[in-house]
Amino acid sequence: MDKKWKRALSVTMGAALTLSLVAGCAGGKKEEGQPQQGGQGGQKVLRVAMGLGEDEWKVMRSDVIPKFEQANNVKVEAVQVEAKDVVEKLAAQQKANKVEIDLITQDVNELYALVDRGIVEDLSANKNIIPDTAIKGMIEAGTFENKLMFLPYRPNVEIAFYNEKKFQDAGLTPPKTWDDLLNVARTFKDKEKVGRVAIKANLEIDNTLHIFDFVRAAGGDPYVLNDEGSVKAFTFMQQLYPHLSPDSKRANWNFMNQFLATESVYLGQNWPFGVNKIVKEGGKKEIKAYSGWRGPVKESHTLGGEVIGIPKGSPNKDLALKFAEYLMSKDVQETLVSKLGWPSVRTDAYGKVEDWQKPYFEAVNSALQYASPRGNVPYWPTVNQAILDAFKDIVVGGKPVKETLDIYAKKIADVKK
Amino acid sequence: MRGRWLAYLVLVIFTFVMIVPVYIMVKVSLSAPQDVMTQHPPYWIENFTWEHWSRMFESGNLWEPLRKSLTVATLTTLLGVVAAAPASYVISRMGRKWKYTFVLGLLFTRMFPDVGIALPIAVNFIKWNLVDTDLGLILAHLIPNLPFLAWILVGTFETIPRDLEQAAYIDGASRLEALRKVVFPLAAPGIAVGALFVWLNSWNEFTYALYLTVSERTLPLQTYYFINRGDWFQSASYSVLITIPVVIITFFLQRYLKAGYLSGAVKG
Numbered sequence: 141m142d143k144k145w146k147r148a149l150s151v152t153m154g155a156a157l158t159l160s161l162v163a164g165c166a167g168g169k170k171e172e173g174q175p176q177q178g179g180q181g182g183q184k185v186l187r188v189a190m191g192l193g194e195d196e197w198k199v200m201r202s203d204v205i206p207k208f209e210q211a212n213n214v215k216v217e218a219v220q221v222e223a224k225d226v227v228e229k230l231a232a233q234q235k236a237n238k239v240e241i242d243l244i245t246q247d248v249n250e251l252y253a254l255v256d257r258g259i260v261e262d263l264s265a266n267k268n269i270i271p272d273t274a275i276k277g278m279i280e281a282g283t284f285e286n287k288l289m290f291l292p293y294r295p296n297v298e299i300a301f302y303n304e305k306k307f308q309d310a311g312l313t314p315p316k317t318w319d320d321l322l323n324v325a326r327t328f329k330d331k332e333k334v335g336r337v338a339i340k341a342n343l344e345i346d347n348t349l350h351i352f353d354f355v356r357a358a359g360g361d362p363y364v365l366n367d368e369g370s371v372k373a374f375t376f377m378q379q380l381y382p383h384l385s386p387d388s389k390r391a392n393w394n395f396m397n398q399f400l401a402t403e404s405v406y407l408g409q410n411w412p413f414g415v416n417k418i419v420k421e422g423g424k425k426e427i428k429a430y431s432g433w434r435g436p437v438k439e440s441h442t443l444g445g446e447v448i449g450i451p452k453g454s455p456n457k458d459l460a461l462k463f464a465e466y467l468m469s470k471d472v473q474e475t476l477v478s479k480l481g482w483p484s485v486r487t488d489a490y491g492k493v494e495d496w497q498k499p500y501f502e503a504v505n506s507a508l509q510y511a512s513p514r515g516n517v518p519y520w521p522t523v524n525q526a527i528l529d530a531f532k533d534i535v536v537g538g539k540p541v542k543e544t545l546d547i548y549a550k551k552i553a554d555v556k557k
Numbered sequence: 558m559r560g561r562w563l564a565y566l567v568l569v570i571f572t573f574v575m576i577v578p579v580y581i582m583v584k585v586s587l588s589a590p591q592d593v594m595t596q597h598p599p600y601w602i603e604n605f606t607w608e609h610w611s612r613m614f615e616s617g618n619l620w621e622p623l624r625k626s627l628t629v630a631t632l633t634t635l636l637g638v639v640a641a642a643p644a645s646y647v648i649s650r651m652g653r654k655w656k657y658t659f660v661l662g663l664l665f666t667r668m669f670p671d672v673g674i675a676l677p678i679a680v681n682f683i684k685w686n687l688v689d690t691d692l693g694l695i696l697a698h699l700i701p702n703l704p705f706l707a708w709i710l711v712g713t714f715e716t717i718p719r720d721l722e723q724a725a726y727i728d729g730a731s732r733l734e735a736l737r738k739v740v741f742p743l744a745a746p747g748i749a750v751g752a753l754f755v756w757l758n759s760w761n762e763f764t765y766a767l768y769l770t771v772s773e774r775t776l777p778l779q780t781y782y783f784i785n786r787g788d789w790f791q792s793a794s795y796s797v798l799i800t801i802p803v804v805i806i807t808f809f810l811q812r813y814l815k816a817g818y819l820s821g822a823v824k825g
Contacts (some may be wrong), residue, residue, distance in 0.1 A: 191785075193788070194616065194618075194786070194788075217772075219772040220772075220782060221771075222782070222785050225767060229768070229771070231676070232680050232683060233683055235676075236679075236680045236681070237684075394785075394787045397787050398789065402593070402594055402596065402598075403594075403595060413787070414787075417787050417789075418594075421590065421790075423594075
């Protein structure tokens with residue numbers, strides 16, 4: 141027993157340590173999310189945190205960062221940090237009084253906590269580095285109570301993806317209006333006995349943004365919530381909901397791609413990154429895109445994308461601002477358009493996207509014409525919860541529209557006082 | 558007879574439920590997109606491809622996370638066993654009142670969810686320059702695993718009759734020799750179980766790794782990255798890779814997971 145035990149333990153440990161050694165000694169070029177070697181010969185090191193995909197990191201490392209390093213004789217260490225992890229990581233560093241990240245690029249829909257917890261610098265004094273041609277909505281998205289907390293970097297907007305083949309088989313065209321949308325949802329449901337149109341109804345932030353679009357498309361104000369437009373929007377969503385795909389309840393920015401790719405959903409709105417996943421990598425060329433549908437008053441999209449922030453306590457604030465300015469430059473913006481198909485934050489930056497990307501890029505640019513920022517209010521958590529509760533009660537639960545909206549509108553009105 | 562068939566049926570169903578998700582994971586990692594991105598995916602791999610695995614191996618983002626995960630899990634286990642085994646033996650040989658006080662103390666430390674204490678721990682580790690280091694993560698992993706291991710081993714040592722130690726003393730063994738030649742070999746199955754759990758806990762650990770990592774990621778963090786990026790095939794490949802060492806370690810240590818190990822050790 142003793143020998144057997146020793147032998148087995150030795151073999152196990154030996155195998156584990158050998159694997160460790162092999163793994164540790166194995167080569168491999170550092171790419172996405174891995175830091176580069178620190179500065180040499182007194183070179184300053186700028187640490188930047190971004191949330192990017194593998195292809196995006198390649199462009200960042202080969203086409204964007206090196207030029208800045210050469211021009212400024214610095215080393216840029218770029219690390220991968222997902223948007224939802226930024227807050228806790230920076231909070232921990234600030235509590236330890238040892239901030240190691242100089243600059244972050246952050247999703248515009250994840251900014252509230254950074255500002256509310258005092259994690260980022262007020263950049264109002266640095267407004268002059270924003271180019272005149274920057275999209276105004278992106279500046280607004282980074283402004284909290286008249287203070288510029290973030291700099292514009294990358295606009296984004298949801299577009300409507302649809303399965304062209306399934307639409308053709310059903311003799312349908314992509315919906316342009318709410319009436320069309322209801323008709324398409326009904327037709328698929330009748331034909332296949334299960335809904336094939338999805339909205340993000342997961343009772344999370346994705347859901348809130350879709351509700352914003354519906355309310356604004358009807359001329360309503362989501363921050364009021366019981367005006368005529370809001371009533372129209374919730375009434376329509378209540379009509380639409382029974383014809384939607386059951387996947388709507390789980391649909392978020394990630395699952396929506398999966399539902400479209402696996403053909404459990406034939407029409408759904410999502411962020412454009414889905415193009416790479418579904419069409420480029422998945423080879424599903426039948427998935428097409430267009431800007432989306434209009435409501436009774438207008439077409440409306442909530443402006444998404446990313447902005448640049450400087451954490452409080454950044455060891456290299458001046459250099460970080462210089463890098464921020466560089467990221468907003470025409471040269472970099474055109475690189476990002478051409479290499480990644482990202483829409484530019486500047487109206488004077490143009491790039492040439494690959495042929496296969498063109499229709500999707502046009503859909504994004506078309507949707508951007510109707511895009512407006514979500515708006516930053518100090519009582520955002522209350523608004524978000526009220527909107528989602530209203531959706532749950534009215535759209536999912538079937539409660540009367542106006543009376544229920546009045547209840548939640550009062551909650552928002554009370555917190556505004 | 559019927560009872561035996563029922564037991565087999567339950568075992569087959571249980572095994573099937575456990576294996577199917579793993580099979581799907583392996584299948585996705587080895588299938589061409591057209592096998593996965595379809596309304597009715599086939600049960601078997603129809604269009605086999607190594608492409609997703611090749612991408613993983615060529616990305617330059619595999620070896621360092623793999624090394625870090627293996628190193629941290631193995632050293633956490635070794636340090637945990639070295640620290641917890643003697644302590645657990647001492648606790649097991651205490652009087653009932655003291656023993657249960659210590660055991661309850663150990664259990665009390667497990668009442669706090671990791672996510673609740675990860676931030677204050679991270680703050681201190683940042684101050685001590687332990688972020689992005691193997692040592693920092695090993696120490697962090699010992700926080701939940703050491704009490705857990707000690708709790709398992711106290712139970713293990715309790716089952717070893719004191720008479721066996723007494724017999725060793727009569728034969729001229731010192732206390733340390735009795736421990737080394739009698740107690741610890743008999744406790745090997747318990748130690749193996751404890752070590753297995755600690756290794757697996759450390760290998761799969763996510764919360765502390767997330768807080769204590771800026772750039773030097775572990776394998777679970779790497780998998781999380783691909784899941785976050787909506788890359789199904791890379792997520793599946795990394796998930797399969799994470800599973801392989803678990804299967805190997807479990808295969809080696811499962812032989813010690815035997816019941817009735819001490820039956821007949823002491824004559825009544």
